[in-house]
Amino acid sequence: MSASSRALAALGLTAGLVAGVLAGCFSEREATGPAEGECRFPVSDDILGSTVVVIRRFAFGPAEVRVRAGDRVTWINCDEDGHTSTADGGEWQSPLLAPGEAFTQTFDAPGEFAYHCEPHPFMLGRVIVE
Secondary structure, eight states, rough: OOHHHHHHHHHHHHHHHHHHHHHHHTTOOOOOOOOOOOOOOOOOOTTTTTTEEOOOOEEEESEEEEEEEEEEEEEESSSSSEEEEEEESSSOOOOOOOOEEEEEEOOOOOEEEEEEOOOOTTTTTEEEEE
């Protein structure tokens, strides 16, 4: 095998591996629900008094929360992948949360707010503000 043939074969193998990794990141995985176990997270003033939603195993837990107008909801990523909390109607958009990061949103007005994870749109949740 010539040097150019070996180089093309190595390039093809590398491209195949990269494609496989990317396909795994954007796969049509299904939410499997929050797993039992620990998620250690430092408690800050933003989290105290918040309703907490844990992101674990490609699911929001609980998937639906009820809060009063003026309350806060904090999403904590206890998963190994990055996730967002993105309102379907555009009311809020968290940054991509790395494992161990959190995002807090205050809900001032009553209503029902459906949301999802931007990179994993099968992850769904709802905040009901009374």
